[in-house]
Amino acid sequence: MRVGVFGAGYIGLVTGACLASLGHRVVVRDIVPARVEMLRAGQVPLYEPGLEDLLRQNRDRLTFTLDAAEALEGTEVAFVCVDTPPSASGDADLSRVWSVVAELGSAPELKALVVKSTVPVGTGEQIRGVLETSGLGHLGYASNPEFTAEGRAVRDFLRPDRVVIGAEETETARLVTALHEGIDAPVEVMGVASAEMVKLAANALLATKITFINEIAAVCERTGADVLEVARAVGLDHRLGPHFLNAGLGYGGSCFPKDSRALRAMASNSGHPFQLLSAVIEVNDLQPRRAVQRLKDRLGGLRGRRVALLGLTFKPDTDDMREAPSEVLAARLLAEGCEVTGWDPMARLPDREPWTTRVRRTKTVAEAAEDCDALVVVTEWAELRDVDWSDVAHRMRGRVLFDGRNTLDREELASQGFVCMAVGRATAGED
Ligand SMILES: NC(=O)c1ccc[n+]([C@@H]2O[C@H](COP(=O)([O-])OP(=O)(O)OC[C@H]3O[C@@H](n4cnc5c(N)ncnc54)[C@H](O)[C@@H]3O)[C@@H](O)[C@H]2O)c1
Numbered sequence: 195m196r197v198g199v200f201g202a203g204y205i206g207l208v209t210g211a212c213l214a215s216l217g218h219r220v221v222v223r224d225i226v227p228a229r230v231e232m233l234r235a236g237q238v239p240l241y242e243p244g245l246e247d248l249l250r251q252n253r254d255r256l257t258f259t260l261d262a263a264e265a266l267e268g269t270e271v272a273f274v275c276v277d278t279p280p281s282a283s284g285d286a287d288l289s290r291v292w293s294v295v296a297e298l299g300s301a302p303e304l305k306a307l308v309v310k311s312t313v314p315v316g317t318g319e320q321i322r323g324v325l326e327t328s329g330l331g332h333l334g335y336a337s338n339p340e341f342t343a344e345g346r347a348v349r350d351f352l353r354p355d356r357v358v359i360g361a362e363e364t365e366t367a368r369l370v371t372a373l374h375e376g377i378d379a380p381v382e383v384m385g386v387a388s389a390e391m392v393k394l395a396a397n398a399l400l401a402t403k404i405t406f407i408n409e410i411a412a413v414c415e416r417t418g419a420d421v422l423e424v425a426r427a428v429g430l431d432h433r434l435g436p437h438f439l440n441a442g443l444g445y446g447g448s449c450f451p452k453d454s455r456a457l458r459a460m461a462s463n464s465g466h467p468f469q470l471l472s473a474v475i476e477v478n479d480l481q482p483r484r485a486v487q488r489l490k491d492r493l494g495g496l497r498g499r500r501v502a503l504l505g506l507t508f509k510p511d512t513d514d515m516r517e518a519p520s521e522v523l524a525a526r527l528l529a530e531g532c533e534v535t536g537w538d539p540m541a542r543l544p545d546r547e548p549w550t551t552r553v554r555r556t557k558t559v560a561e562a563a564e565d566c567d568a569l570v571v572v573t574e575w576a577e578l579r580d581v582d583w584s585d586v587a588h589r590m591r592g593r594v595l596f597d598g599r600n601t602l603d604r605e606e607l608a609s610q611g612f613v614c615m616a617v618g619r620a621t622a623g624e625d
């Protein structure tokens with residue numbers, strides 16, 4: 195089939211490359227000239243494991259354009275993969291989705307519009323109404339939410355737990371199902387509103403699970419229990435499962451924070467105060483702040499202290515800094531009068547943020563740690579396992595290591611002289 199993909203970001207590029215690998219001809223359209231030029235030159239404007247190879251292997255079936263008409267020429271299905279960031283009110287900003295809808299114009303071969311972007315429930319119905327009034331009522335409409343996680347997006351797309359297709363007409367559901375031929379996963383076909391809700395509900399539940407274990411961790415710290423032991427045994431209950439029970443510095447990224455706020459706003463708009471979700475959002479906002487407070491207590495104040503943040507991205511294996519807990523940590527530490535250094539192998543730092551200009555970024559962990567009072571592991575990059583920690587310890591003026599992801603071997607670190615703080619666990623290496 196010939197497919198047009200609108201948006202060449204994380205989801206658009208992964209969708210385009212994966213659909214091409216399934217044998218479809220794909221035109222990817224973006225509005226940023228530099229992005230399209232890079233893609234045409236065979237470069238990938240973002241880091242996602244496996245994506246560059248997949249784009250290269252399928253370049254015969256993939257083209258990139260700035261021109262909406264070119265993306266629609268001969269196209270049977272148009273995918274909307276544009277960003278839906280939070281607006282000031284917390285509601286999702288759908289302006290980019292509406293831009294794509296406005297661009298559809300007359301595309302004689304177009305059979306269906308498929309929205310992959312995460313949108314509030316009811317968006318599909320609104321779009322269908324607009325298509326109807328603009329003479330495009332013959333187009334099929336589907337919601338096909340995407341569940342890939344960054345860092346494993348290609349694998350998630352090609353081997354998902356399920357494919358969700360929301361469509362009101364059988365023909366559209368059949369068309370979108372056919373596009374996924376070659377993917378071995380259950381296909382759940384349902385109404386458009388339900389499909390839109392599945393995406394928001396899944397993200398909210400995952401965010402709640404993380405927040406729940408972070409709350410348990412806080413109680414563990416006060417009572418002598420160890421959250422790793424607790425989470426492991428709790429997760430063995432097949433009704434609960436072991437996933438998303440890693441206590442840490444809070445969830446970040448382009449989805450959980452934005453989608454939980456959007457679901458809360460949507461619920462409020464419908465007259466239902468989603469109190470559980472409000473609590474999740476509040477607890478998560480506090481999580482990195484709590485870590486700064488603990489560090490302050492440990493160091494006896496933060497003014498004049500030097501602290502290194504190890505890992506800046508919201509999670510490993512991505513360059514994405516959207517809503518990364520490191521931002522709050524850096525901003526808080528700077529506000530408390532610390533000097534802050536930062537190490538990350540991949541982060542694309544937003545150059546307009548005031549905090550990024552005040553954090554000295556280093557190429558190695560050892561450089562970041564030079565003369566520091568404390569280190570904070572913010573992102574559990576695999577590279578941290580290969581660090582020569584005894585060398586790092588000798589470069590520091592203090593010995594505190596706050597493992598914000600419970601990822602390092604704290605007994606070994608303690609034997610090298612570190613005072614190893616953790617989330618939901620006792621501090622190791624105290625005299
Ligand atoms: N990133 C993820 O892991 C993920 C996972 C599942 C769902 N989603 C959802 O998918 C959507 C896209 O997320 P993303 O992370 O890929 O965003 P992104 O910001 O990485 O990419 C969006 C792209 O769309 C382009 N764009 C904006 N307006 C356009 C237009 N009118 N026509 C064509 N292109 C346009 C932007 O220039 C940008 O390149 C969001 O709704 C997000 O919530 C994201």
Ligand SMILES: O=c1ccn([C@@H]2O[C@H](COP(=O)(O)OP(=O)(O)O[C@H]3O[C@H](CO)[C@@H](O)[C@H](O)[C@H]3O)[C@@H](O)[C@H]2O)c(=O)[nH]1
Pocket residue numbers: 312340341342343344345397400404437438439440441442443444445446447448449450453508509
């Ligand atoms: O046990 C855990 C698991 C995750 N996190 C944090 O949660 C955030 C999100 O992690 P993850 O879910 O792995 O990454 P995303 O790429 O944001 O993917 C989520 O958001 C996407 C966008 O909607 C969805 O498609 C995915 O299914 C969903 O997992 C990160 O900051 C993680 O550090 C924890 O703190 N503890």
